[in-house]
Amino acid sequence: xxxxxxxxxxxxxxxxxxxxxxxxxxxxxxxxxxxxxxxxxxxxxxxxxxxxxxxxxxxxxxxxxxxxxxxxxxxxxxxxxxxxxxxxxxxxxxxxxxxxxxxxxxxxxxxxxxxxxxxxxxxxxxxxxxxxxxxxxxxxxxxxxxxxxxxxxxxx
Amino acid sequence: xxxxxxxxxxxxxxxxxxxxxxxxxxxxxxxxxxxxxxxxxxxxxxxxxxxxxxxxxxxxxxxxxxxxxxxxxxxxxxxxxxxxxxxxxxxxxxxxxxxxxxxxxxxxxxxxxxxxxxxxxxxxxxxxxxxxxxxxxxxxxxxxxxxxxxxxxxxx
DNA sequence: GACAAAAGTTAGACATGGCTAACTTATCTA
DNA sequence: TAGATAAGTTAGCCATGTCTAACTTTTGTC
Numbered sequence: 001x002x003x004x005x006x007x008x009x010x011x012x013x014x015x016x017x018x019x020x021x022x023x024x025x026x027x028x029x030x031x032x033x034x035x036x037x038x039x040x041x042x043x044x045x046x047x048x049x050x051x052x053x054x055x056x057x058x059x060x061x062x063x064x065x066x067x068x069x070x071x072x073x074x075x076x077x078x079x080x081x082x083x084x085x086x087x088x089x090x091x092x093x094x095x096x097x098x099x100x101x102x103x104x105x106x107x108x109x110x111x112x113x114x115x116x117x118x119x120x121x122x123x124x125x126x127x128x129x130x131x132x133x134x135x136x137x138x139x140x141x142x143x144x145x146x147x148x149x150x151x152x153x154x155x156x
Numbered sequence: 157x158x159x160x161x162x163x164x165x166x167x168x169x170x171x172x173x174x175x176x177x178x179x180x181x182x183x184x185x186x187x188x189x190x191x192x193x194x195x196x197x198x199x200x201x202x203x204x205x206x207x208x209x210x211x212x213x214x215x216x217x218x219x220x221x222x223x224x225x226x227x228x229x230x231x232x233x234x235x236x237x238x239x240x241x242x243x244x245x246x247x248x249x250x251x252x253x254x255x256x257x258x259x260x261x262x263x264x265x266x267x268x269x270x271x272x273x274x275x276x277x278x279x280x281x282x283x284x285x286x287x288x289x290x291x292x293x294x295x296x297x298x299x300x301x302x303x304x305x306x307x308x309x310x311x312x
Numbered sequence: 313g314a315c316a317a318a319a320g321t322t323a324g325a326c327a328t329g330g331c332t333a334a335c336t337t338a339t340c341t342a
Numbered sequence: 343t344a345g346a347t348a349a350g351t352t353a354g355c356c357a358t359g360t361c362t363a364a365c366t367t368t369t370g371t372c
Contacts, residue, residue: 017283023221026196029288030330033189037359040182058319065179070360072321077358089320089367119300127173128181132188132292141285144275186360193329214349226330228351233328245337245350 032135037074039105039135040064042083045092046102054091108142109134115145118152188291193230195261195291196220198239201248202258210247264298265290271301274308 017025044063048055057071064071075092078084083098094102112134116126137145173181200219204211213227220227231248234240239254250258268290272282293301 019215019218021280021283022219025284025287026219027221028284029192032288034358036185056319057321059175062175063178063182065183066359067361068320069322069362074359116297116300119297119304121297121300124177125294125296127177128184129292129294129297131181132185133289136285136288136292138281138285140281141272141275141277144272144277148275190328212349213351222329223331224350225332225352230329 029136036135038078038081038083039101041074041078042094042098042102043105043109045084045094046099046106049094055093056091060092105134108137111142111145111149112137115149118149185292192291194234194237194239195257196287197230197234198250198254198258199261199265201240201250202255202262205250211249212247216248261290264293267298267301267305268293271305274305 041060041064044060045055048059048063052059057068057075060075061068061071075084075086078098079086082095083101085093085095109130112130113126116130117123121129197216197220200216201211204215204219208215213224213231216231217224217227231240231242234254235242238251239257241249241251265286268286269282272286273279277285
């Protein structure tokens with residue numbers, strides 16, 4: 001399980017990556033930021049539909065900690081992106097695409113949270129950090145988290 | 157090492173957090189986004205000064221994958237924030253505050269990368285994901301990562 | 313059913329962090 | 343040292359995501 005020393009370099013040594021690789025990394029982060037809003041919203045909408053029966057702007061605003069006009073604007077962006085269905089003044093529904101995205105996000109979110117918990121981190125912190133981390137976890141890393149979780153479960 | 161079952165709930169169960177707690181979490185993420193630019197820049201500037209002797213906008217632009225005018229604009233923001241010293245058309249220097257921030261960021265970055273590597277993730281992915289993850293890792297989580305790293309090192 | 317309260321929208325502002333085009337300054341080299 | 347090239351800046355544009363103030367629609371209650 002520990003590849004640490006097998007990379008042929010000391011831990012904590014600064015890696016000198018090719019500038020293009022580094023640039024690509026930052027580009028990836030910027031792209032992630034662009035999809036964060038959509039991901040947070042559909043994830044929350046799915047959660048609200050499940051637990052509350054419907055997703056209402058006022059509730060979304062409260063949960064996200066933003067004001068209602070922000071939600072209105074962002075929901076219409078999601079509508080334009082084909083992720084939600086919606087009539088003015090009515091509740092918000094997910095399209096198939098929205099539901100798929102929501103499912104993927106919720107799965108990823110759960111894995112990140114569980115992984116952090118398995119490190120002994122408290123729930124509040126795990127949830128809070130996961131909110132930020134989840135958008136930057138590649139498939140590779142997510143699989144590694146799942147793998148590590150399995151290990152933890154076996155060894156307890 | 158595994159607190160997983162001791163939290164008194166099933167793994168992969170959706171947590172129903174208080175709306176305010178959830179909102180606070182999203183607020184934390186938004187705040188992190190605001191400091192990301194500064195952190196990425198000072199981190200990179202420190203790296204360039206160390207490896208290249210000086211930090212030049214053209215190099216920063218190349219490494220971050222942005223255009224030179226973007227760098228100019230952001231550097232003046234950093235200057236306004238007291239993180240860098242700088243004369244027009246000259247190289248960029250860190251202030252004491254900038255150096256401190258850079259050090260903290262680089263340390264955090266290294267820990268995140270090492271931690272991901274210790275999970276068996278390849279270097280390219282580890283670096284790339286760390287770039288995004290590092291800004292959302294609380295002190296608590298960072299400590300947990302360090303702790304886990306120590307464990308891995310002992311057990312290999 | 314009318315009216316008050318709650319929910320939602322619209323309009324317009326602002327900061328952030330990208331960009332291109334055009335200009336200025338610095339550096340290199342013949 | 344002059345001229346070309348590279349580096350850096352300025353101006354002005356755009357999208358994102360937030361806000362407040364004011365308005366409209368819906369809901370709930372008497």
